[in-house]
Amino acid sequence: MSIHVLIHPEVVHAYRKYADFKDGDVYRLYVRTAGPGTGGLFFAIDKGRQEDITDEDAVFPVEGVTFYIIPADFWYFNGGTLSYNRLLGEYGFEFDNPELA
Numbered sequence: 001m002s003i004h005v006l007i008h009p010e011v012v013h014a015y016r017k018y019a020d021f022k023d024g025d026v027y028r029l030y031v032r033t034a035g036p037g038t039g040g041l042f043f044a045i046d047k048g049r050q051e052d053i054t055d056e057d058a059v060f061p062v063e064g065v066t067f068y069i070i071p072a073d074f075w076y077f078n079g080g081t082l083s084y085n086r087l088l089g090e091y092g093f094e095f096d097n098p099e100l101a
Contacts (some may be wrong), residue, residue, distance in 0.1 A: 012063040023064035
């Protein structure tokens, strides 16, 4: 199964500034559940390695950085957009998926 996720280049630019992302880095996007009283699910990111990526994973190269999503998390990301709003500062990352509404 293939999925569609739009990751805006501004996301990588912000991660380079605030989290020291570099060309060639690999990161896994995944679904994380929030603790009590926080209201649900949100996206999370972990540093990975190229060899962590399997043939079943969805891979998104953006501005020299590779993001990947494992099949168990496709339902959350498919049809979504990951963007960065600089007006929100260092933590201005936003994920929107109308498929989940």
